[in-house]
Amino acid sequence: MKSFHDDPEVDELFRAVLDQDLTEIQVRRLEKLLLSNPKVREDYLRLTEIDHFLHQCYHGEEVVAVVHPQDQKSKSTRAFWLVWASACVVAVSVLGALFFREADSNALQDPLQKGRIVATLTRNADAFWNQDSDIRALPDGSKWRVGDWIQLERGTALLTLENDVECTITGKVIFQVTEDLNCFVTEGIGTFDVPKKSTGFTVRTPDGAFEDLGTSFGVVVSGQGQSEVHVLQGAVNARVEGTESENQMKLTAGQAAKVDRTNETLAVTEFRPETFSKPLAFLAGVQRLPRNFTFWSQPMTSVAPLVELERLESMWLSKERIGVVLTQELLITSTYGNEDTPLEAQEIRLPAGTRLSSYLLHFSHATVPSEPRDVSGSIRFSSPVVALIRSSDELMKTDSIFCFKQTKRDLDDFMATRRGSDESNDYVRVSQADRREVKFELLTAASPSLDQVRILVVEEQREDSLNGQSEKSP
Amino acid sequence: MSLLTSAQDSLYRYVLTLVAGQHHRAKDLLQETNLVVWRKASEFRWGTDFDAWARRIANFCVLSDQRDKQRSPIAFGEELIHTLAAEHDKHAQEVESRRSLLEDCLVKLPRAQRAIIRLRYVDGLSVAEIAKNQGKSPNTTSAFLYRIRLALLHCVGRKAV
Numbered sequence: 001m002k003s004f005h006d007d008p009e010v011d012e013l014f015r016a017v018l019d020q021d022l023t024e025i026q027v028r029r030l031e032k033l034l035l036s037n038p039k040v041r042e043d044y045l046r047l048t049e050i051d052h053f054l055h056q057c058y059h060g061e062e063v064v065a066v067v068h069p070q071d072q073k074s075k076s077t078r079a080f081w082l083v084w085a086s087a088c089v090v091a092v093s094v095l096g097a098l099f100f101r102e103a104d105s106n107a108l109q110d111p112l113q114k115g116r117i118v119a120t121l122t123r124n125a126d127a128f129w130n131q132d133s134d135i136r137a138l139p140d141g142s143k144w145r146v147g148d149w150i151q152l153e154r155g156t157a158l159l160t161l162e163n164d165v166e167c168t169i170t171g172k173v174i175f176q177v178t179e180d181l182n183c184f185v186t187e188g189i190g191t192f193d194v195p196k197k198s199t200g201f202t203v204r205t206p207d208g209a210f211e212d213l214g215t216s217f218g219v220v221v222s223g224q225g226q227s228e229v230h231v232l233q234g235a236v237n238a239r240v241e242g243t244e245s246e247n248q249m250k251l252t253a254g255q256a257a258k259v260d261r262t263n264e265t266l267a268v269t270e271f272r273p274e275t276f277s278k279p280l281a282f283l284a285g286v287q288r289l290p291r292n293f294t295f296w297s298q299p300m301t302s303v304a305p306l307v308e309l310e311r312l313e314s315m316w317l318s319k320e321r322i323g324v325v326l327t328q329e330l331l332i333t334s335t336y337g338n339e340d341t342p343l344e345a346q347e348i349r350l351p352a353g354t355r356l357s358s359y360l361l362h363f364s365h366a367t368v369p370s371e372p373r374d375v376s377g378s379i380r381f382s383s384p385v386v387a388l389i390r391s392s393d394e395l396m397k398t399d400s401i402f403c404f405k406q407t408k409r410d411l412d413d414f415m416a417t418r419r420g421s422d423e424s425n426d427y428v429r430v431s432q433a434d435r436r437e438v439k440f441e442l443l444t445a446a447s448p449s450l451d452q453v454r455i456l457v458v459e460e461q462r463e464d465s466l467n468g469q470s471e472k473s474p
Numbered sequence: 475m476s477l478l479t480s481a482q483d484s485l486y487r488y489v490l491t492l493v494a495g496q497h498h499r500a501k502d503l504l505q506e507t508n509l510v511v512w513r514k515a516s517e518f519r520w521g522t523d524f525d526a527w528a529r530r531i532a533n534f535c536v537l538s539d540q541r542d543k544q545r546s547p548i549a550f551g552e553e554l555i556h557t558l559a560a561e562h563d564k565h566a567q568e569v570e571s572r573r574s575l576l577e578d579c580l581v582k583l584p585r586a587q588r589a590i591i592r593l594r595y596v597d598g599l600s601v602a603e604i605a606k607n608q609g610k611s612p613n614t615t616s617a618f619l620y621r622i623r624l625a626l627l628h629c630v631g632r633k634a635v
Binding site: 011014022030034047050055056147 | 483487494496498502512513548558561573600601616620631
């Protein structure tokens with residue numbers, strides 16, 4: 001059986017179709033033959049059907065892909081999908097078994113896992129995933145293939161895509177990486193840091209498409225599929241999905257837009273970077289923030305919380321200047337227990353050249369009168385904490401070192417907002433075990449409690465400098 | 475949404491025929507079609523043929539894609555797309571039966587042929603990659619694959635009679 005059709009040219013063209021190797025000249029020739037000859041058309045349809053049947057092992061997963069998250073929220077629908085997905089797996093398994101009945105032991109591979117790898121879990125914080133209908137943690141280095149649905153249930157995770165786009169997601173997120181290495185997000189919050197070589201990377205949502213023009217940006221898709229884009233750096237071209245070019249909008253850093261699905265238009269909306277607090281904090285080395293904390297990824301323009309921060313929550317963590325390098329060895333002695341009865345002390349030597357990052361932790365807002373309130377929680381960093389600076393004097397002395405150089409210090413407000421007393425039972429301390437967690441419990445405002453603390457952290461690439469730490473008894 | 479899900483298979487096959495068998499384009503277009511169907515779901519009239527309605531949307535998506543020549547140089551013209559779309563329904567009958575017959579036919583393939591089909595369709599290797607794997611020329615490999623497909627096609631045709 002060497003020939004299918006009387007005309008060898010038709011066979012050659014069909015082969016090119018099935019091999020995915022059709023040239024532009026061939027497609028024009030095939031088009032002409034298909035239009036002029038009904039028999040060629042019929043053969044073409046039969047052959048593409050066979051090709052489709054054979055491809056179905058892989059394509060089965062994309063059928064699952066059309067599930068909209070709204071539907072997934074319905075318990076009954078979820079049950080339907082589970083049954084449906086199970087049926088697909090069974091069907092695929094049966095087909096696979098038929099394929100390889102006599103084959104060797106490694107022949108029965110899961111056809112659903114056969115696309116190319118396009119996303120890798122780089123790191124995560126308390127991330128749990130919906131994986132094969134099971135909610136579980138996945139190790140860093142886990143991989144997803146083209147068309148896989150990546151479903152984060154909770155926590156935060158950084159994924160690196162094949163084109164080096166860094167995608168940080170938090171909370172409940174459902175998305176996939178498509179064949180062309182773009183993303184399709186159906187629900188959730190994510191930020192996308194796009195390297196120059198991948199300019200043009202596009203995040204599509206049920207109602208919008210946001211194309212990178214050299215940038216980092218955040219996307220929010222509600223459970224109803226309504227989307228917003230917030231440009232953190234650079235620029236983004238936003239458009240309503242499935243419409244013509246007049247519905248496009250170019251956005252630059254500090255701008256945001258949302259899709260009006262009713263009118264199929266884009267509308268400018270308030271830029272709210274705090275929406276992306278958790279992804280941005282994660283990228284800045286903060287693995288976990290308390291629920292009611294905001295992360296401010298840009299350095300403060302004032303050490304006192306002035307106008308720019310009034311709209312923020314009263315409790316926040318801000319990254320200060322990074323990359324402060326020690327010019328000489330630094331010896332730090334940490335005492336645990338309490339000052340009267342120290343239980344244990346740690347002595348840490350940081351060699352010259354160690355790089356430190358600085359964060360400012362803020363518990364209240366001096367310009368907004370509020371009742372005193374108890375706050376407690378913990379912040380986890382991805383690298384060890386070197387020191388906490390928590391008295392007014394120490395804060396002021398170190399401002400000149402760690403503050404961003406454009407940061408102003410408004411001396412009129414300074415003392416009022418920089419109480420450094422911890423006379424009460426308030427505490428802010430570093431976890432003893434791995435020194436990556438700052439725990440606090442205190443009374444804010446209206447009481448002589450701490451309201452700002454500077455946290456110094458070893459920059460991740462130099463954290464091994466702590467390996468030489470030694471312990472001694474009190 | 476369940477209607478859309480159950481229509482996926484036939485929609486994909488439909489789109490595949492309109493885009494000269496290019497699977498990657500068919501997948502993209504199916505995704506686009508799904509998005510449009512999802513957005514326009516409120517316009518669907520219950521009681522009418524959902525598959526036909528979804529195919530019209532798919533047809534629109536394919537045509538829209540086709541008009542963008544820069545994006546898809548390997549594309550059929552509008553006239554052929556309309557012609558193929560009209561003939562598709564005739565071939566859509568008894569699909570499940572043919573699929574089942576194909577499974578029977580696959581079992582009957584010689585081991586070497588099943589192995590190469592597996593490399594192409596399960597492992598997703600290109601013809602050039604299979605050729606390298608097998609130590610043969612791409613042209614020989616392509617011809618071998620084509621003969622296997624024809625064997626399967628004829629087997630299904632014989633059993634269907």
